[in-house]
Amino acid sequence: DSGVTQTPKHLITATGQRVTLRCSPRSGDLSVYWYQQSLDQGLQFLIQYYNGEERAKGNILERFSAQQFPDLHSELNLSSLELGDSALYFCASSVLWDRDGYTFGSGTRLTVV
Amino acid sequence: ELKVEQNPLFLSMQEGKNYTIYCNYSTTSDRLYWYRQDPGKSLESLFVLLSNGAVKQEGRLMASLDTKARLSTLHITAAVHDLSATYFCAVDIDNDMRFGAGTRLTVKP
Numbered sequence: 467d468s469g470v471t472q473t474p475k476h477l478i479t480a481t482g483q484r485v486t487l488r489c490s491p492r493s494g495d496l497s498v499y500w501y502q503q504s505l506d507q508g509l510q511f512l513i514q515y516y517n518g519e520e521r522a523k524g525n526i527l528e529r530f531s532a533q534q535f536p537d538l539h540s541e542l543n544l545s546s547l548e549l550g551d552s553a554l555y556f557c558a559s560s561v562l563w564d565r566d567g568y569t570f571g572s573g574t575r576l577t578v579v
Numbered sequence: 580e581l582k583v584e585q586n587p588l589f590l591s592m593q594e595g596k597n598y599t600i601y602c603n604y605s606t607t608s609d610r611l612y613w614y615r616q617d618p619g620k621s622l623e624s625l626f627v628l629l630s631n632g633a634v635k636q637e638g639r640l641m642a643s644l645d646t647k648a649r650l651s652t653l654h655i656t657a658a659v660h661d662l663s664a665t666y667f668c669a670v671d672i673d674n675d676m677r678f679g680a681g682t683r684l685t686v687k688p
Binding site (some may be wrong): 468499501508509511514522524556558566567568569570571572573575 | 612614619620621622623624627667669671675676677678680681
């Protein structure tokens, strides 16, 4: 157990729907990162939050949004889902300026049918 | 824009052989990471390289960093089946970590 908790582990939903993925960072970590991993796009950085504030944005679609709450857990909201959104979504956490890298959660496998 | 390139992307090895995976990146950075991912699993941190000339070893894996050449290598010595996995390098610029495409390693008996 890495200390980063992601729920749910698996999610199957229909096109056009909206889902919320949840991440609880490792205790003491203030930064949360979201990544999307698909077969054709590899591991893509989506967005980073630090202590509740958005800090960096990657290749995140406008249909996607995220937030980090006061208790530091984070949610990634995916709306108007398309078949191409099917992927593994990873959350990672770190202490800002942590030189040990990120700790990854086990991921949420999203299947859009 | 920071680009991180790994090669090869696919590597099939015989047990007992040696091989090197290369990671090139486009922007100056002194923080480079190697991760391992088993199929369907999460990413596990292997090495953290924080300075030019850094070398770290764990078992049959050894990673090195040349910041001047913007190159890191992951050397596999006497490969065993348990090393079969996908290996990612990642470069950190201002706490924004960008990953290479990954090298899928298969070690055959």
